[in-house]
Amino acid sequence: MVLIILLTSSIGLLSCESIIDLPDPVKFEEKIVLNGNLVLGSSNVLIRLDVATAIEENFDSLSTALSGAIVILKYDSTELTLAETTPGKYEYSDNSFRITPGKSYTIEASYNDLTTISATTIVPYPIKIIEMSPIINSGDSLTYIPASDTAQFLDPYLFSFKVKSTVDGEFPSIIRLVNRALEPSKETMITEDNELKAFLFKWNGIGDDSDEDINRRIHTRNRIIFNSVDPDAEYKMGWIYYTFYGWQSFEVYALDRAYYNYHIRNIEDAPTDPNYLPESNVIGGYGLLFSSYRVKIDFFLKRP
Numbered sequence: 001m002v003l004i005i006l007l008t009s010s011i012g013l014l015s016c017e018s019i020i021d022l023p024d025p026v027k028f029e030e031k032i033v034l035n036g037n038l039v040l041g042s043s044n045v046l047i048r049l050d051v052a053t054a055i056e057e058n059f060d061s062l063s064t065a066l067s068g069a070i071v072i073l074k075y076d077s078t079e080l081t082l083a084e085t086t087p088g089k090y091e092y093s094d095n096s097f098r099i100t101p102g103k104s105y106t107i108e109a110s111y112n113d114l115t116t117i118s119a120t121t122i123v124p125y126p127i128k129i130i131e132m133s134p135i136i137n138s139g140d141s142l143t144y145i146p147a148s149d150t151a152q153f154l155d156p157y158l159f160s161f162k163v164k165s166t167v168d169g170e171f172p173s174i175i176r177l178v179n180r181a182l183e184p185s186k187e188t189m190i191t192e193d194n195e196l197k198a199f200l201f202k203w204n205g206i207g208d209d210s211d212e213d214i215n216r217r218i219h220t221r222n223r224i225i226f227n228s229v230d231p232d233a234e235y236k237m238g239w240i241y242y243t244f245y246g247w248q249s250f251e252v253y254a255l256d257r258a259y260y261n262y263h264i265r266n267i268e269d270a271p272t273d274p275n276y277l278p279e280s281n282v283i284g285g286y287g288l289l290f291s292s293y294r295v296k297i298d299f300f301l302k303r304p
Helices: 002-014 195-202 211-220 257-268
Strands: 032-039 044-051 070-075 078-086 089-093 104-111 114-122 127-133 141-143 157-165 174-181 223-228 235-238 246-255 286-302
Touching: 032 104, 032 114, 044 070, 044 078, 044 104, 114 257, 114 286, 127 246, 127 286, 174 235, 174 257, 257 286
Parallel strands: 032 286, 141 286
Antiparallel strands: 032 044, 044 089, 070 078, 070 104, 078 089, 104 114, 127 157, 157 235, 174 223, 174 246, 246 286
């Protein structure tokens, strides 16, 4: 009897629009999708154009690639035409050209009767790593510290540091830390003294009892990413960042406001609206044009 009453109540709630007001579904529109990253100091511009695909259709990067578009890069009073190098990829390269910090760049793309799109990015200023302890240079070696029963989320850690803009008052909108294991394999996989904490915090619930588990760890956990918007933060590269021994690529990115706006809902909290779309800076289409600066250190991670 109780079960019947509960089920009846649930049906009543679901049928009452005044209590549960579901949003209208977003209508699909065929638009140009632009994705590109302008790298500070680079003499090369590379973007990708696709045509949006309805969610019920099978996605295929080859069939969605937009070939034959007219793509223009605009900055100051200059206009440059990007050439299509492979289907959907458009590029401009010139040794006399450099992407400059603080400057605004706009990409415009048009194709037949599709809506012409445009996107603008303002390039962030360079950053530098300061107060690193211990100091690590490219080519150095570090000895790994396993997580014991007393380990915390980021403790033990291998090194710490802060990030500073090279221009006062111009700290980037968002910082991204990326540690990538360059030699991931079953033989180089890190095992911890506390396997439960490793299972929860390092491997995200991926076991290691089968070849399938190992392969999932190799392909999904060889790169660990952390985003920050705190200019005064001290970053501790704890044990959860390291999944395999061997060579590591450690990168710190300065990213522009467009990148921050696109990812802000995921930074603050998971979106709850089923129709939520990221805040794209592509006018008339979808995707993201952003700019970045990178500091990179390669080091070797030794077994304890």
